[in-house]
Amino acid sequence: MNIITCLKMVPDVVEELEVGPDGKSLDTQWLRLRLSEPDEHALEQSLLLKEKHGGKVTVLAFEAPELEEALFTALAKGADRAIKFTGDFSGLGGPVAAQILSSFLRSNPQLLTADTLILTGSQAIDDLEGELSPCLAEKLGFPFIGVVTGIEFDPERKKAVVLKEFAGGLRGEFEVPIPAVLGIQAAEKPPRYVPVAKVRSAMKSMKIEPREVPRPDSLGRLPVEQLYKPEVAGMAEMIEGSPSEIAGRLVEILSKRALA
Amino acid sequence: MKTGILVIAEQLRGKLTDTTFEMLGIGREIATVLELPLHAVLLGKGSASLFSQLGAADSVFVLDGASLEMPTADAIAASITNLLNKKPATLILIPGTNIFLGVGPILSGRTEMPFVNFCKDLQIKDHAAILTCQLFGGKIFADIRLPENRGIVSIYPGSFSPEPGRSGRVPPVETIEVGREETKVTFKRFIEPEAGDVNITQQDVLVAVGRGIQSQDNLHLAEELATALGGAVCASRPVIDQGWLPLSRQVGKSGMIVKPKLYLALGISGAPEHTEGMKGAQLIISINTDPKAPIFNVSHYGVCQDVLEILPLLTEELKTQKVRG
Structure with a gap:
């Protein structure tokens, strides 16, 4: 089985985010990036499929700060190849990313065999112009389904039976012919941990393959007027003090409402 | 036209x-x-x-x-x-x-x-x-x-x-x-929500844990607080994805929409996917180390501290209160 996994770096929202001087993009000076969380699940699901059915996992990503470490981590976890598109891709939206990826895959037919599954995170926190997976499926003319949390691959019938989440814990089972693009919400198992030593050894023994791709005229398509931090509604009354004072105050609040 | x-x-x-x-x-x-x-x-x-x-x-x-x-x-x-x-x-x-x-x-x-x-x-x-x-x-x-x-x-x-x-x-x-659309993806069946041990939509008090709980070993702290309050523990997506709690305890977009009397959000940042499921709670108290966490925008009371530090103290204080009557 040929598994293509598209990965992307996104701002780590645990950190403070600042708007840049243009007022329309994030200030990149202190920005810390991490692998998009649903992409991490897409990688895990790819590795689980490989373990079960054999084949190769190729990860694809657009150059970004701290990407190399994420790619070497993917290799250390069990991916076979890592390809990095070189260039400045800040502000790249889903539709343009899909266009670049589909042209690249089409010009590399060995990556687009009849038993290909393309996995990527179902969504990312910066998908303002739309998620990558449906855009890519459209460009390639492949079937698509998103919010996937489980995949049963049937090599005989060249089909996958996938689980999609709706709401309230309700899920649906869908049948998808291969090749297909799947947007992964969560892998069947939590993403595996890989020790730093293994990542270091991957850095020594394996290579990230750089690829140049033609740069499109525009990476994003939406006219952003302004980017800003939401005003804190001032709704929450913040309770301060020592931890035990805080605990005391919380119990007081709960008692008043007969909740304690 | x-x-x-x-x-x-x-x-x-x-x-x-x-x-x-x-x-x-x-x-x-x-x-x-x-x-x-x-x-x-x-x-x-x-x-x-x-x-x-x-x-x-x-x-x-x-x-x-x-x-x-x-x-x-x-x-x-x-x-x-x-x-x-x-x-x-x-x-x-x-x-x-x-x-x-x-x-x-x-x-x-x-x-x-x-x-x-x-x-x-x-x-x-x-x-x-x-x-x-x-x-x-x-x-x-x-x-x-x-x-x-x-x-x-x-x-x-x-x-x-x-x-x-x-x-x-x-x-x-x-x-x-509009004609019959040839779709290659076919719907087979619905899979009903797993019957959980606890129906979190029916609880008056929910103690919700997020990434800030850090490890499965710390979950008991939330369980103890929930017991002291007569409620149940639920969670945001990252905790469920780690397999620390079953799907039936998930609050948010793919999970449950809950409207309890009290929602204690512990170590939950408050991403829109989560707040979608809980912002209708009557009283929301959130504890998070990040003062800019969006969860504080939907909370009535906020505490900017480490949940692991506050949790045991809060449970203890509640127990003492009960003894005092």
Whole structure:
């Protein structure tokens, strides 16, 4: 089985985010990036499929700060190849990313065999112009389904039976012919941990393959007027003090409402 | 031909979702300002009987398509594309839900109308539609001005009140043949929610844990607090994905919508996917080390501290209180 996994770096929202001087993009000076969380699940699901059915996992990503470490981590976890598109891709939206990826895959037919599954995170926190997976499926003319949390691959019938989440814990089972693009919400198992030593050894023994791709005229398509931090509604009354004072105050609040 | 605003109604197992009425409410508002007709769109056979609930729209289009019973994104997009050939529209509102994920980008690709995701507010300023979208887990907002007010907008569930979208008026209805869409993805069956040990939607008190709980070994701290409060433990997505708690305990977009008397959010950042499921709680108290965590925007009380430090103290204090009577 040929598994293509598209990965992307996104701002780590645990950190403070600042708007840049243009007022329309994030200030990149202190920005810390991490692998998009649903992409991490897409990688895990790819590795689980490989373990079960054999084949190769190729990860694809657009150059970004701290990407190399994420790619070497993917290799250390069990991916076979890592390809990095070189260039400045800040502000790249889903539709343009899909266009670049589909042209690249089409010009590399060995990556687009009849038993290909393309996995990527179902969504990312910066998908303002739309998620990558449906855009890519459209460009390639492949079937698509998103919010996937489980995949049963049937090599005989060249089909996958996938689980999609709706709401309230309700899920649906869908049948998808291969090749297909799947947007992964969560892998069947939590993403595996890989020790730093293994990542270091991957850095020594394996290579990230750089690829140049033609740069499109525009990476994003939406006219952003302004980017800003939401005003804190001032709704929450913040309770301060020592931890035990805080605990005391919380119990007081709960008692008043007969909740304690 | 006069164009209009389309609201794509969403139904799940024969019931229109709240998001549908949220879209109708805001759709009505902007349609009035822009002096455009507002049409609601019902997808597929079996949904036609729902039209009478869509009176906030000027009229209802029922798209007759065999494959639209539990539609896939490409089937929905194909039907709407066909509809647009017969009934042009400038602005299309779609639900930002799991069911509709993918519809916007596909429809945008096929119609060349721009698509805007994560919209939480829509205003008309000097006849221009300004969309406010929440990015980066709700930490940053982006304002987008749609050229010529033309576009497909995904409305984040819970962004508007559904009430203005409900109407007793019976709207005129028109059935539109959009043809059978050849979709390669076939719906097989629903898988019911796993019957959990606890039904979190029925609890008065919920102790919710997020990433800040750090490890499964710390879960007992939350369990103990829940016991002291007579409630149950629930969680945000990362905790469920780690397998620390079953799916039945998940609050948010894919999980449950809960409205308890008390919701204690412990180490939860408050991404829109989570707040969608809990912002209707009567009292929300949040503890998080990040003073800018979006969870504080929907909380009544906030504590900027490490949950692991506060949790045992709070449980202890509650027990002492009980002894004191």
